[in-house]
């Protein structure tokens with residue numbers, strides 16, 4: 001099938017699930033998660049087909065208090081969801097090297113969200129998680145990040161496809177979780193579990209950009225109010 005087709009990765013995903021369901025035992029899957037809200041919908045599908053371990057590998061998140069908040073949100077969701085659904089899901093939290101990350105991604109300051117530095121950032125975090133999955137003999141690896149409309153599914157799948165060559169015994173599970181209203185379904189699950197939903201991507205520049213947008217909106221609405229008298 002042509003990879004330009006917009007349903008290519010979702011179709012690959014569905015085909016693979018059929019293969020997996022024919023196996024006697026569920027295979028193991030290491031699932032990289034950037035945050036709790038993005039985990040919700042992918043996990044709700046994947047637990048039906050795999051023995052899932054979630055990996056929180058995100059040295060991009062700034063500041064430390066936000067990192068801890070996102071991790072606590074994800075832990076709360078996992079605790080409540082696994083109890084409600086009567087499923088077992090393990091969690092691995094990476095020993096993140098925040099200073100190393102910040103040094104490697106200084107050029108993000110001169111870039112923009114969704115630009116080439118962001119693709120490197122996705123690749124960096126996916127590599128950390130994929131390497132862990134490979135070293136610990138997981139059958140499959142994937143990331144939840146394709147659920148977000150702000151993250152490009154095609155590029156994420158291409159990055160992981162390249163990484164899979166380095167980690168050949170852990171297969172990459174193609175995905176496009178934003179298909180079939182995946183992002184909306186995820187938001188609804190996040191609301192049901194009352195999860196904190198952050199309003200910026202993660203790194204320090206993305207936080208500052210968000211703050212700038214919010215302060216511009218605030219001063220614009222103050223001007224509008226002045227005009228209205």
Ligand code: SF4
Nearest residue numbers: 118121201202203206
């Ligand atoms: S905006 Fe998001 S994806 Fe881009 S560099 Fe920052 S944390 Fe990484």
